Amino acid sequence: MVIYIRLPKYLAEWLTHSLGDPVKFPAQSNENAVIRAFIQPVPEGDKPQTGGEGYTAIVIPESKAKPPETYNYMGPSGQDAVKEAIMDLFVQNLWADLSKLENSHIGVNTRVRAWCEMHGIDIDRVETVRQKYYRIREAYTKRGINLQNYEREKSDKDADVSIS
Numbered sequence: 001m002v003i004y005i006r007l008p009k010y011l012a013e014w015l016t017h018s019l020g021d022p023v024k025f026p027a028q029s030n031e032n033a034v035i036r037a038f039i040q041p042v043p044e045g046d047k048p049q050t051g052g053e054g055y056t057a058i059v060i061p062e063s064k065a066k067p068p069e070t071y072n073y074m075g076p077s078g079q080d081a082v083k084e085a086i087m088d089l090f091v092q093n094l095w096a097d098l099s100k101l102e103n104s105h106i107g108v109n110t111r112v113r114a115w116c117e118m119h120g121i122d123i124d125r126v127e128t129v130r131q132k133y134y135r136i137r138e139a140y141t142k143r144g145i146n147l148q149n150y151e152r153e154k155s156d157k158d159a160d161v162s163i164s
Contacts, residue, residue, distance in 0.1 A: 094133060
């Protein structure tokens with residue numbers, strides 16, 4: 001059983017590339033906890049949700065308290081909560097991978113493009129991901145928190161090497 005959630009294209013591409021189609025989160029993940037919290041039976045008079053263009057299928061986690069055969073509907077606010085959990089996971093992955101290269105001589109555009117390629121995000125959406133990366137970095141910088149990795153450069157003066 002699955003639920004369908006509308007996600008921005010870059011996020012849907014990243015998610016399905018990382019966790020399959022339909023998306024299946026690890027058993028004890030935060031995302032599954034959010035799904036379990038807000039999943040409910042289909043309201044009387046409503047029809048079960050169906051997919052379509054722009055929707056991402058997400059597997060409903062198994063639960064003794066809320067079996068997916070009965071609990072297989074999520075309202076708009078519950079879907080928003082799941083989207084936020086997915087966005088948090090995306091941002092953590094993006095930052096963890098790219099922040100390590102902050103002090104490299106590789107341009108940000110090249111790094112982001114390569115990261116997107118590696119994570120199944122179409123080249124047409126690279127600019128969106130790059131902007132998200134910049135916004136994260138700038139938001140902290142404005143608060144006086146430097147998230148960039150500055151390392152001490154080594155010089156020949158520091159080396160203990162003798163040449164014969």
